[in-house]
Amino acid sequence: MKKDLHPEYHAINVRMTNGDIVQMRSTWGAEGDELALDVDPTTHPAWTGGTQRLLDTGGRVSRFKEKFKGFGF
Numbered sequence: 001m002k003k004d005l006h007p008e009y010h011a012i013n014v015r016m017t018n019g020d021i022v023q024m025r026s027t028w029g030a031e032g033d034e035l036a037l038d039v040d041p042t043t044h045p046a047w048t049g050g051t052q053r054l055l056d057t058g059g060r061v062s063r064f065k066e067k068f069k070g071f072g073f
Helices: 060-067
Strands: 010-015 021-026 034-036
Touching: none
Parallel strands: 010 034
Antiparallel strands: 010 021
């Protein structure tokens, strides 16, 4: 195996959205750094079974609904 090819793994602290801190090994940051998550398995709809909200950025959803309103969706 070539030397210095793979990144170095070290322990970091990961802060979940509820404030819990979990220690993980990662290549991100430096030893002991803290990574704060915006979305984690306790809040993400893919893991919790919740519904996803559709954000209308730039009116795209509104234009789509207006264009296809007669198709009976």
